Amino acid sequence: MLLSVLSGFILAASLPLIGKYLKEKWAILFSLLPLSLFIYFLSFQPDISDDKNLLFSYNWVPSIGVDFNFHLDGLSLLFTLLITGIGSLVFIYTAAYLKGHPYLDRFYGYLAMFMSSMLGLVLSDNIITLFIFWELTSISSFFLIGFNNDSEASRKSSLLALGVTGFGGLFLLAGMVVLGYVGGSYSILELMNATDLIQSHPLFVSILVLVFIGAFTKSAQFPFHFWLPGAMKAPTPVSTYLHSATMVKAGIYLLARFTPVLGAHEYWNSTLIIVGCITMVYAGIHAIFRLDLKGILAYSTISALGILVFLIGLGTDDALLAAAVFILVHALYKATLFLVTGIIDHETGTRDVSKLSGLNKVMLPVGIAAGLAALSNAGIPPSFGFVGKDLIYEATLHIGDWAYLLTGAAVITNICLLFAGFLAGFKPFLGKLPVTYENVHLPSPLLYVPPLILASLGILFGILPLLVDDSLIKPVVAAMLNTSSDFFHLQLWHGWSTVLLLSSITIGGGVGLYFILNPSEGLLTKATRFEPISPLSITGKITGLFHGISQGYTSVIQNGYLRYYVITILVFLSFLLGYKIFQGIDLYLNVATLSEITIYEVIVLGIMAVSIVYTVFTKSRLVAVASMGVIGYCICLVFLFYSAPDLAMTQFSIDTLTVILFVLVLYNLPKYLKLSDTGSRVRDGLLALIFGGLISLLTLEVLNEPLEREISAYYAETAYKLAKGKNVVNVILVDFRGSDTMVEIIVLAIAAIGVFSLLKLRLKSIEKE
Template identity: 40%
Template sequence: MAGITGLTFLVLCLPFVGALAAPILTRILAHNAAWPLALAPGIAFLHFILLLPRIAAGQTVSGGYDWVPGLDLRFSWYLDGLSLTFALLITGIGTLIVLYSGGYLKGHPDQGRFFSFIFLFMGSMLGLVVSDSFLTLFVFWELTSITSFLLIGFDHEREAARRAALQALVVTGGGGLLLLAGLLLVWHATGINQLSALLASGDLMRASPFYLAALILVLGGAFTKSAQFPFHFWLPNAMEAPTPVSAYLHSATMVKAGVYLLLRLNPIMGGTPAWETILPVFGGATLIVGTVLAIRQTDLKLKLAYTTVSSLGLLVMLTGFGADYAIEAAVLYLVAHSLFKGALFMIAGIIDHETGTRDSTGLGGLGAAMPLTFAAALGAAISMGGLPPFFGFLAKEEIYTALAHGNVRSIVFTSVAVIGNALMFAIAFAVGLKPFVGQKVETPKHPHEAPALLWLGPVTLSILGLAAALFSGLTHSFISSPMASAVKGEAAAVSISLVPHPGVPLALSALTIVLGVIVYWQLDRARDLASALLPRLGPGPDRGFDGFVTGLVRMSSLVTRILQPGRLETYVTATFLCLAAILLVPPAVYGEYPALPAWPGHVLWHEAAVFLIAVIGLGAVIATRDRLTAIVSLGIQGFALALIFLLFGAPDLSFTQFMVETLSVVILTLVMTRLQLSPADRRPPAQMLADGAIAIACGLGFTLLLLKATQAPFDGRLSDFFNHYSRLIAHGQNVVNVIIVDFRGTDTLGEVAVVTVTGLAILALIRVRAGGARKLVDNDPDRAEERG
């Protein structure tokens, strides 16, 4: 078992190794880099294939490494039927995508960078689905958002690509913060931060008073990631990415991360009225919205993108429906969708690559020129349409078996599923059949069959969709049943096959096909109807996002103008006001004022002289109107304090104080000579009164704080520790020096670095300002004349 755990860790690292190797191999091998690069996900896929018998037998594979043991933080992974299925989809389809990208982006100057991004995303998604600890889950969750941002914005010179990437990052990144809050709340409520331990905790989370709050936060993360209504708008916009990205991220991997999270948490948070209400309602709404918007499109990729939205909605609806066979249906449909949608996206890319267009109204008769692509497209469309003998048929039959019951709730959601599936049927054949049949249409490029790197992916996925249905017994034994068991939290056996079983589900399938054929036959009319209807419903969430971002920017500008006006005086005033409030408000609220100190009975003349010097210096600072005199007078306070330290037996501290005050006066004086400031303080009396009040408040606050601290019982444990170990460990007689240099040496180094950087920054600003002033003088003709 230890060997498998170690090997699994190495396999999880393979995509990141591929990301490092991609630019080098692309530079060396040019157009042939795809084949060796595909070995990384291919080896990982083979490893996960070999784990199928172990997982099918009910075992799991787990491992991890401690990060902060004291806080119970680990980087850990956990493989069961659910995570293993996702791992197979990520690495298997990822292998095909790497090969497809080699053909699609052949000759692209940034192909190496693209491969690196793909591998980084692959590793992030793989880490997400095998994560066990909350820490690992969240880290990889956010990494998928960041890497998808890089992939969507790959063509960064186009404004549309930059906008789509930013939009995806904002929506999914914001959802990630909600997820983080939800996971922390679950951890707080249960005391558990490992998913595998939570799966065995039964009703612990469901019984918690924090359940509803945690559920809403977790759903916020899942719904944004999986593009549920009203957050669905980012996914179609992400089609600005190159087609390999669409085929990988937005059909088989990233967009299913939210669905994966819901399936994973089903044994932990599912089965409640809130779960079985929120998920079906939002999932059903997303299903209908996605299919209606898909009917409106003419771009092949956008058609597929919106049906991906609807398919994700169907998966969410099934996950939360709560009826028998609903989880089994979700499992079957998730696998089927990954196969046929990945294939159809690649086919859309092939059509665009070989004809120069993706507009379905300008395509037709491509079957003769692209027979292999046509065969793969037709197979994927049949599976998406839910027709035998492909795996999509099994998924659709199981969906209707789960939904079709006699109560009102079941009838409503069954109707939603029938309408959504019928529209998806029409769109499937609008993409996989319509461009290849009928009269040949002239295209920008002369169509011909794609090279092997392009057609290998869709052909393989279509064949897998057929084989999975023909050999459904094996598929269920190794994939469907273990996955359903992991999602349900108990043993589940999936047994549906291609043999038709007369009944309500089969009748609903037939109804779906009839409706789908009608919509496909009247596709142009349906498109016109959707185009006329949708604008009447309002601007939509996509424009709402633009309005939100615009409002956020304006609000940020307003807040910045108020809080950051660019005046140092304002910043200093605000800082000291906050400091005075922190020092004075708590004692007033809690009545924690210190007792007044007793006046000493006898004061030595030299002690009184020191205090008198300090008072004289303070008076000089207040009375003088000249800045330079005020700076010098200010040093008198520090020298008086240094004398007090000296009188009370702290010569090293006194020496430090003398040095600090001397350097402060010198530095401030030098700065004054370099800055163009008026030599005198010309503040009006009202401002001087306000500044004086703030200064007195801060001084009073520090006085109260010090009095309160000195009146508390003295705890000498820390002093004893340093007195003992300064000599024993650091071999130093001066305890203060030992503390500064040894015990907190890194802190001291940081302070020195901060002071150095600050000094350099100030010096740079002074030089810039001086240079700017000289430039103004040089550009002033009157002054130039004077110099001449």
């Protein structure tokens, strides 16, 4: 299981070696990875259908409760099949769509990284590793959205998407940490057994807020939805894979997964119902005013995601069943419509729906796929979308006092989605073929076969819902309810009922709107009148304000002069130390406990004093550096006097290296220093005296504290037993504090690279000016 999750990263890492050999003629071979993973995960379907939950455990950092534990149940199985199944078709589609692209292998690497990130996210049982994969989806999607990096619009869209989802990721991390603290475990399976403990804890509301922000930003819920339409600047395979079937559903998965832990609570249900309802209606209305096919599909996707959040918020058995079905319904028809849009753009050079018609005459198979997807999107029998739409109305009608209002919102949303689906699925293919497109031809089968497969499944599952009833849908509902799911049986016909009437109203209203409302620039202009008060514009203004404040702060505090940085740090520390020391610390120095001062110490101290004077007052850079080196060597001698040869050797090495580096850096600079004015020197001297005096007082206070040897004894006793090292200091640095040491090494390496780059830098004359 671990290999299957990480396989995408392995492929991406190997592409610099094998990518150039495959991207020319054998790019389709890349699809073998998601296809083999699809078959692998499909092999677990019999066990999942028998209500078995499979757990695969791999130790990672057990000391802090973080492990690679992968949990496969109905919910995670559905998502893994969507990720790998639709991923296989997207990989195949990409081989033809980006044929001849110089960076095709790089694109496949990003897709593979994203696929593995999503698999890790939906399979993780540990909430910390879940978060890690969550962030990896944001990073890999950043590269995919900005793949056309020569386009400014693509770069801005990728940064916006990363900014919004990364912002939500920070809140999610906090939520996961607090949830693990309150629940006493980072395991989702164990947290399901601590529901009462979590929901009764004072931090429960904080957990909800943090998790909601993470989920809403990733799944484009109002008011965080605006990044998704901008992400349509990405190539069509990205829009298909990320923005219809996988990444945008990560937030939906998160809410569904934690429904047994955080759900069935007033705050949980009310928030999701309100946010989901606003999002689905708002985005559904926006979709009917768009002209760009990707824009239409983007807003209809946001609306569909709102429906899923809304259903999870309702939280009833019927609502969770409707959500489970709609996840699959939406993935099938929306992925199809995105793939079809890519074909239209690829062959005609436009996505403007007002200019497209009659394409059935030149690319009939593509039109068939689009038509079938539009039928499923509209919920017209015998499509699987009809089953899904009926279940939505079944859920809203049984919600109590709010049934009429919530059902009305669902009807309005579905009418708008039907209209948007007809615009994308029917309008470009019906009617008279413009002369401009008479030379358009049917593309490669690699482009139109994948959408045909997905669209056909949308019809097949509608005619024969038993194909996915027990095998997929019931295990998903069981996972969200954390109990049995034998209360339903999917079927196409439910008889004459109120639900059928609502479906008829939806179909009639949507079809009528399609014939009445003609997409045009005028309609789009009316919609853009409200742009100044849109969440995107408001966020842009807040960002601009923040940028202005940051720029002003930076120009004053971070102005490029190292001396001001040092002054700022020392002033802050002086205030902090002064406040703490004079708050009530009783300073006392017991002279009797101190060792006698030897002549050697007096001589070394005198040398240090003379060196300090030379360092401060000399006009020569090299003399100042040499004097600082002398101070360092004197400290080495002090360490030797007090039986610390390890520290002395370390100090000696560091000081020697520092002097050498300073000499190399200063080699090309003027030999003599231009001393600063008297006022600056007085300021710096006073600050140095104040800070040095505070440090001295702090040292005296430390000497008065009772010596605790528990930690020292622990390291002395366990250093050899646990780390097999006799030098305790080295063991602490390398083993007990290995993470700190690793980070310090990385920082030093980065600094060394920076210094080396500056030494090698050769500026042009115009750059020097």
